Amino acid sequence: MIGDEQRLQELAGEWKSVRQSQIVQWESSLRALTRETTDIKATGRWRTGRRTLLEVLGVHHLELRLVACLAWVMRPEGHHGLGDQVVRGMFETLGVPFDPAARVDVTVEETRYTASGVRTRADMVIRVGGFCVLIEAKVNAGQHGDQCARLAKLWADEAATLVYLTEDDRGHDAPGGWARLTWRDIAELMAPLPASASAGARDFWETLGGGGFAMPDDRTRFYLRHWRQIDEWSALRHEAVKEVEAAVELGLEGLNPAILAEADQGWFTEGAFSTYELTRPSWQLGALQAAIALQWHGPGLLTDGDTTWPYVGVRVSSAKSLSRDPLARNLTEKLEKHAADVGWTHSQIARGWLWWRFVKPTGSDEDLASLTENCRSALEDGWRALSGPIDSVFETAEKLGDPDTA
Incomplete structure (x- = not known):
């Protein structure tokens, strides 16, 4: 039995060594391919997007x-x-x-x-x-x-x-x-x-398609030369996205119990967007409802776009047009200073986010432990800074019965 355990440990060590060697080879190949693409782009032979005026x-x-x-x-x-x-x-x-x-x-x-x-x-x-x-x-x-x-x-x-x-x-x-x-x-x-x-x-x-179609361009030739390596690396993205999502979910599982005692919380999925919200029953007036939320777009994670990382902010939903909703506009104005205190400086009211910011790993992108901690602390800091002001806006609006004067 002891011999079997020792052999398993040896096999595990050998596998770890092989994986490390493989990663070193990948990184070397990636640097070489990066140099190659840089040269093609620098000489104007790597072209993307629209071809003509x-x-x-x-x-x-x-x-x-x-x-x-x-x-x-x-x-x-x-x-x-x-x-x-x-x-x-x-x-x-x-x-x-x-x-x-x-x-x-x-x-x-x-x-x-x-x-x-x-x-x-x-x-x-x-x-x-x-x-x-x-x-x-x-x-x-x-x-x-x-x-x-x-x-x-x-x-x-x-x-x-x-x-x-x-x-x-x-x-x-x-x-x-x-x-x-x-x-x-x-x-x-x-x-x-x-x-x-x-x-x-x-x-x-x-x-109309004249010229340029008979032969592949240099960008296509690059792929034809290296498609096996590129295909092998692209398969890693699926695993990496799952790891990012797991890191985010782990951070939310560890939220401060005192905050969870104060808030209603829950998950919901809409299309490819996953959202976790902290809210209160009193944060709803008429058609409008507010929450402090963290959201991410699965297909967009780890891509070069607007949804590379999760984001946290004040999220509102309404059956009405948010940009015309007086309570939504009032919330945007009254929360600006408090949101700025926690770094939530972006605002897209028409898309349902009054104030928000991205949540990223600290240092290198591979530091998923820091992403876990940053997601947790972003929500906690947001709740501490904004739950009181949100309470105040809804309370005043309800008393006055007129969101325009809240």
């Missing part, structure tokens, strides 16, 4: 804006610098004769009316040398009712070639009698971009 402005999915850009590059005399490349390429793709000497007339939102007075609008109509092309453009949408049938009938006098322009080839069947094109096809008509192409033309081309 149209995307930055948020208009890359707005149909009217894209149609306006398309009309611009269709007009040969435009400052885009493409000449008649796009309009000529479209006519040739559709098998419509194109006369380079003829005037190119492009109109958007051209409107006609049915015999019964129903207004019907064509997104774009292009006329060149007696030939007409009508484009019905779609972005994140399909045709509505008999829209395409009305368009075909109303422009039949010009024997218009009908084009159904959509985002991609999936789930957007062209109506009978309509040619099918995608926005990516428009990008291909613009290629190759001539040296005279303007910055705006290039931005539109790239927004």
Whole structure:
């Protein structure tokens, strides 16, 4: 028996040594990968976010804006610098004769009316040398009712070639009698971009998917080189988040008994948010209820965002709009000084937090013992500093019966 215990101790020691060695290797690899990503970023080869100005402005999915850009590059005399490349390429793709000497007339939102007075609008109509092309453009949408049938009938006098322009080839069947094109096809008509192409033309081309998609960028190549290590490390996050949550819960289990005797307390979960509250029955008047609370967002813990760590503060809830609630505004004003005494200097009344602050580990992020203690002391300090002033506000408001004068 003694031999078995000794062997177990030896195995435990060996396992601990292996884990320590593995962690040392991980830290070395992480430093090397950090240096590699720093070099890629420094030379402008690690790119994230929006690629083009149209995307930055948020208009890359707005149909009217894209149609306006398309009309611009269709007009040969435009400052885009493409000449008649796009309009000529479209006519040739559709098998419509194109006369380079003829005037190119492009109109958007051209409107006609049915015999019964129903207004019907064509997104774009292009006329060149007696030939007409009508484009019905779609972005994140399909045709509505008999829209395409009305368009075909109303422009039949010009024997218009009908084009159904959509985002991609999936789930957007062209109506009978309509040619099918995608926005990516428009990008291909613009290629190759001539040296005279303007910055705006290039931005539109790239927004539509021109260039840059055939080969992975350096950020993607980095992941392809190191995905096994990254995948192994990412699995650690789940364990780390559970440890953070356990550290927070441990701190709340050790709250001062004298405070617990004074307060109603409890947990509740709303979506991915976990909340622990200290409150009193008297902290409710009408639709508004207040509490001193600690909250965290599980998916947001240990991520680079607004919910990296738990936060503690004065939390209010109401069926009314909090920013317009006179009692909520009064609480915000009357508690400001007391909240500042415990470092609760943030205020977001519209989101239900009058005064609050983050609760983080002391020193390094890995010091979860300090996170436990900090969560406990934050709630206790908040209760001692704010429970009396909150009592006073509610008592005065109830006596006066008018939160505006409390």
